[in-house]
Amino acid sequence: MKYALITGASGGIGRQIAKSLASEGFSLYLHYHKNEQSIDELRKELSHTETWKVKADLATKTGVRNILDAINTPIDVLILNSGNSYVGLLTDMRDTEIEEMLQLHLTSSILLTKALLPTMVQKKTGNIVAISSIWGLTGASCEVMYSTVKGGLNTFVKALAKEVAPSGIRVNGVAPGVIATNMLAGFSRDEIEILCEDIPMGRLGEPKEVAELVTFLISNKSAYLNGQIISINGAWYC
Template sequence: MGRVALVTGGTRGIGRAISERLKNDGYSVAANFGGNEEAAKLCEQELGIKCYKFDVSSYEDTGAGIKQIEADLGPVDVVINNAGITRDAPFHKMTLEQWNQVIDTDLSSAFNVTRHVWEGMRDRGFGRIVNISSINGQKGQFGQANYSAAKAGLIGFTKALAQEGAKKGITVNVVAPGYIDTDMVRAVPEKVLESIIATIPTGRLGKAEEIASVCAYLSSEEAAFINGATMTVNGAQYIAG
């Protein structure tokens, strides 16, 4: 049996592209989802993978979900922490609920998921963690104090954890996408979307498959010496120093 990969938020958008790529690369893929049953059913039917509903913002719910995945597929070797939401608002109008929802789902979820697989990875001497951040976690974005904080937090989480896992054969890296051609981005008003694309030197939105290919490489045996890195995939829209 091949290695087992868990992709959170793995049934739509970037997450689904990652799930599909890892499945095609020979992994046994578990795609987590939070609420969209229809998308999960399509994902199972079209990709031939198992989808698991649990709330990654809950430590207990995540633990139960991962226990079921490991009972069905075996120990989790690869985690793609992709689950995320937005609750945008200018800071002077942002509510505590909007702040907590995004921090819990976009940042705390990475702890909840990774903590439940970490000891097993240490014991087996192999693990791959890929945390999906964002260009807006690197440069900030108006109206996204919560989202930018969460996505920047993933970068710090990654850098610390990479040092802890290195001697046990575990790598922890970040992929920071720019603006990717997903349903969420396409829902932006056309004039706003045009203004965004105008700031991308490549002249287009990214493709979900381009994010998936980076995740697939970082999940592989060949990427064993890449650890604690932040891989920017944004068409040169933002180049971190």
């Protein structure tokens, strides 16, 4: 039996990753913070897959421990997908908001990985995939902290891959462009049309497309891919 932990499984990308991994025969730990209804609906869709729901706020210092306490099997695949964005000037952010973004995106991801690595090292196999962002590669004004934490996550992927590759573990990242998820809820139809005009492929990405890339990265078809940040953005920034 293969086990995967997906953080942020209640969101658009996380849900699709869960469905894709379920189709590959994984049993799934589905992490969420607030949207329990989304997780319950997902588990109904995956009724033929063994799943557990795990509630934790990874923006707090107790979040990682809450997840670890809920896991009772070795983890073969770790998908670091939790996150949120802040749109606005850096000078308008409260200090607590900055600290929470660092905890959610970076500190919790690092601590969770650190806790789950020993079993992977012992087994000489394992896959870790971090869901980053195009802004972690290029930076974005009015999303300075989001860009910063995603950039840090990218460097974490590259450094950790070098450290654990001798143990048979692969660590990669996916940097999506604009994906059709609830993160775009604040955009008007006109704003989305303008955005699509700026993307060479002329459309938003779909969560399923990101999930298919993640599934490829943990498969044997990508056995020599390690320490890479793969952009999936319709040639928007390339």
